[in-house]
Amino acid sequence: MASSTHPCAPCAACKFLRRKCIQGCVFSPYFPPEDPTKFANVHKIFGASNVSKLLNEIAPHQREDAVNSLAYEAEARLKDPVYGCVGAISVLQRQVLRLQKELDATNADLIRFSSHQNILTPSSQSSGSSVQNAHVLPPNYGSYSWNYNA
């Protein structure tokens, strides 16, 4: 059965790859023709074939999020070829550790003050309880977990 071409303009992926944009093109909903850079970036970093395979393995309602996260990663890798978006993870991890340390110190000060005064305000109580939930670092990807000390 011959596939019919797409009724509208070809998507950015098919235009880039110089091929017909057929009905049901897996790229078409996520790579509109007016944003050619989005596909060019994703293609340069991941390759069209890998992206197509990935999309076909994902439920349709999650494909937009998948494409956007791939576009984010691709743009990050083009801006920073060495660290890509792992650089942002590293910045954020250090920021979380620094904030946690500051919060612990500030809570210790508050506890010291309140033990002198025997007063605990509602906001200091809420800060204290959520400190215990703050050590939720992102998943550790086995032996390739990121330890970036720059």
Place this chain on the structure above:
Amino acid sequence: MASSTHPCAPCAACKFLRRKCIQGCVFSPYFPPEDPTKFANVHKIFGASNVSKLLNEIAPHQREDAVNSLAYEAEARLKDPVYGCVGAISVLQRQVLRLQKELDATNADLIRFSSHQNILTPSSQSSGSSVQNAHVLPPNYGSYSWNYNA
């Protein structure tokens, strides 16, 4: 000029790609034969050709970091095909915002206590000054910046 094969065992990349591992193989220093999964993951997500191109564009002393960050991203994408390591960025961003909010509330409490007592301890002063530096979120990658509200 014929390239000579690598004197040791072929690297994981050449073994995976079933080709000779020649002297000066761009993959060899970063994909040792005893860790075949590292290359398999990177190959599945980025493709050997893209990784090879990327490595050739990067200074030799930065290639190890580049390969490790690619391996981290690849493993994250295999574990979470929809969000990949952008999921970790999202978790960390929310964590930074929550900690910052808690720290602001705790500092406000401390300021209230200290204005009653007219006392500022060294640790509360240091917490207060660094609050102003805490809003350093990772770079915003243009239109593909990540807004994940799950």
